[in-house]
Amino acid sequence: MHMKLESIPPDAVPEAPRSPDRNILNERWNVARALDTPPQGPLGRLFAPLRKPLLRVLRFALGPFVEYQVEMNSAQVQFDNDIVAYMDERMDRLATHYDQMLGLHGKRMEEIDERHLILQQELIQHVHDLIKRIDFVFETAEQNHLYLEGSLRELREALQQRATQMGSSATRGSSSEDES
Secondary structure (H helix, E strand, O other): OOOOHHHOOHHHOOOOOOOOOOHHHHHHOOHHHHHHOOOOHHHHHHOHHHHHHHHHHHHHHHHHHHHHHHHHHHHHHHHHHHHHHHHHHHHHHHHHHHHHHHHHHHHHHHHHHHHHHHHHHHHHHHHHHHHHHHHHHHHHHHHHHHHHHHHHHHHHHHHHHHHHHHHHHHHHHHHHHHHO
């Protein structure tokens, strides 16, 4: 049978999935900022005075590559954000559509269940009527059997009486012939 939506306990409905967390991705896409943080530890302290000249050399040597990587990361992060937003919107629309369809078909299922119960009750009534008719046929057959059995018994008795009468009259007739 169809289960109504109101009868589903709230804790039985699973929590809707959430979009993946993109905070770290959105914060770290710019690899050029990686050089802004000084290295930690004893080696970092040892080379601290050389840090600025080394950074200028690195930016000169790897600048175009880093800029290209930053552009690529920026485009990828934007694409990821757009895909997630698109998927969220599609899932919301799908859930709304599903809820509408469930509402329409849920009402239809309730109507079908109601008609099913009516048909079930009618079928039960027809079965009861059929059982009564079958009982009536059996009772009638039994009554006819008893009636025919009684009629046969009466006929047998009448025939026996007739045979007895004919036998006694034949015996009388043969004894009167013997006497002559």
